[in-house]
Every structure is written in structure tokens, then in C-alpha cells.
Amino acid sequence: MEPVLFYGVPQGCSFGSIVALEWLGKPYRLCRIEMLEQPWDALYAKINPLFKTPALLLEDGEPLTESQAILQHLAARDPEARLGFAQGSREFDRLNQMLAYLNTDFFAAFGPLWTLYDTQGMSGVEQALLRRLGHESVAESCAYLNELLAEREWLLGDARSVADAYFVGIARWAEYHRLFDVKQEYPNLARLLAKLRDDPAVRFAEAIERGEQPAGLGHFKGHVSLRELESRLAA
Known part of the structure; x- marks a missing residue:
């Protein structure tokens, strides 16, 4: 079974x-x-x-x-x-840390945009506010991850992990919501995203x-x- x-x-x-x-x-x-x-x-x-x-x-x-x-x-x-890694190892701690970041900060950054997507009857001012808040939050998270990936092939270093699997499911939302040109503004993040998209x-x-x-x-x-x-x- x-x-x-x-x-x-x-x-x-x-x-x-x-x-x-x-x-x-x-x-x-x-x-x-x-x-x-x-x-x-x-x-x-x-x-x-x-x-x-x-x-x-x-x-x-x-x-x-x-x-x-x-x-x-x-x-x-x-x-x-x-x-993943053996529980109790430093690598396990780093994986937990990355998963927690992706599952909280990165995921939550898109919250205003999903609210905008799900809600009807909003005024133009309310819609603009949600989009601006979402744009700012996602941009901040993308900048952080882009810097981390400057010298890393994968989120945790030289090998893929479940963190990369989760990352691709969230990072694609930036393209879905058409927030910015990911490849131009966050080239390191875009590189990993492109590699995963080809997996x-x-x-x-x-x-x-x-x-x-x-x-x-x-x-x-x-x-x-x-x-x-x-x-x-x-x-």
C-alpha cells in the first residue's frame, strides 16, 4: 500500500x-x-x-x-x-532553517497578492494597496534568496534537497503574478528556478x-x- x-x-x-x-x-x-x-x-x-x-x-x-x-x-x-540530512547534524539544522524561511516569510510574502486574487468587490485603491504590499514583500524575499544563491548551486550548497523542491513551487508565483522580470532583477534566483524548471x-x-x-x-x-x-x- x-x-x-x-x-x-x-x-x-x-x-x-x-x-x-x-x-x-x-x-x-x-x-x-x-x-x-x-x-x-x-x-x-x-x-x-x-x-x-x-x-x-x-x-x-x-x-x-x-x-x-x-x-x-x-x-x-x-x-x-x-x-535531507541526519537529525542532529548541522546540515539538518540548516535545512530546517531554510524550510522554515520558505514556509513562513517567502510564502507569506505572496499573501496580499492571493488576497487580491480571491477577493471580489474591492475598490481600485484597495487593489492597488494589496498589489504594492505584495510587490514589496516578494521583492524583499527574492533579494535575500538571490544573495544567498550568489555562491551556491542549490539553496543549501552543492546538492539539491527537499528545500529546492519546495522553493520551486513558491518561486513560480512571482512569474504567475507578473510582479517583475525575475531574470533581470534576481539573476541568481532565476538561474536556480530555470534549472529546476528543466528537471x-x-x-x-x-x-x-x-x-x-x-x-x-x-x-x-x-x-x-x-x-x-x-x-x-x-x-
Whole structure:
């Protein structure tokens, strides 16, 4: 029995967990959650009562929520995949630090822009304020990450980690919201983003979000519906 990742579309931050699963190379399934369809299926409350994605249904029926926890869990499943580090090591601390930054500051920087996207009936002044606040916050985060990447191939150094998987799912939002020319203003960040965009796992995750049926690297065992998982949730 494979673990099941519940991922949200469109433009969900769960994108990074799909990438990490492909990098990990272990069998898994996916369950698609259309975030714009309201209300969500009440059965999902057994996965996450907060009605958020991503969530990972483990083999024993226990759900795991929050991107940082899921990514660290996936990294620990196979140390040989080298997506994370041994707990207690300095490298593990650095990974936790980076994931925490991406999951709080970088993610939250886009908050005003998603509010603008989700809210109707705002005045022009309110819309302009939200866009300005979002632009300033995202620019500050991009500048920080761009400086870090000046002498690094990946976020933590010379090798990829689950932090890079999460990063690509968030960084793409700057292009989605058309805030600025990322390549021109933040060339180091753009370099990493371009390299990740060319990665087979990232291309797979993009196709999955579009509703296509890519094969991936052969570890993906297909989609499963929430109703098909009901017996596992009851257990």
C-alpha cells in the first residue's frame, strides 16, 4: 500500500511535495483537490480538519499535514536519496532553517497578492494597496534568496534537497503574478528556478497540475479519489 499525497490546484504549494516524491523514487499515489471548489468534501476533514493541502496519508492510515513536516518525512524515508540530512547534524539544522524561511516569510510574502486574487468587490485603491504590499514583500524575499544563491548551486550548497523542491513551487508565483522580470532583477534566483524548471520531476508536477497523465520516473502509481480512500480513513 502506497502513501497518498493530497495536492491542491491551481498553483498549490503542495507542488513541492510532488517534486520531492519523484526525487525520492518510492511508489506513491496522488489525490487531487480542486481548491476553488467550495465547500470541500467533508470527508477531507479526516485528513486535515483545517481543509488545507498538502497532506500525506501514510501506509498505516495516519495523516501528516504541513509542507515542512511532509518534506522532512519524505527525506527521512531513504537517506540514500540524499534529499535531507541526519537529525542532529548541522546540515539538518540548516535545512530546517531554510524550510522554515520558505514556509513562513517567502510564502507569506505572496499573501496580499492571493488576497487580491480571491477577493471580489474591492475598490481600485484597495487593489492597488494589496498589489504594492505584495510587490514589496516578494521583492524583499527574492533579494535575500538571490544573495544567498550568489555562491551556491542549490539553496543549501552543492546538492539539491527537499528545500529546492519546495522553493520551486513558491518561486513560480512571482512569474504567475507578473510582479517583475525575475531574470533581470534576481539573476541568481532565476538561474536556480530555470534549472529546476528543466528537471523531469518538476515538469512532471507541472503536467499533473494541468490535469495530464504523465508517466514520471515510474514511481507514480496513479490518482485515487477521496471516496476510494474512505475505508483507509475509517481504519
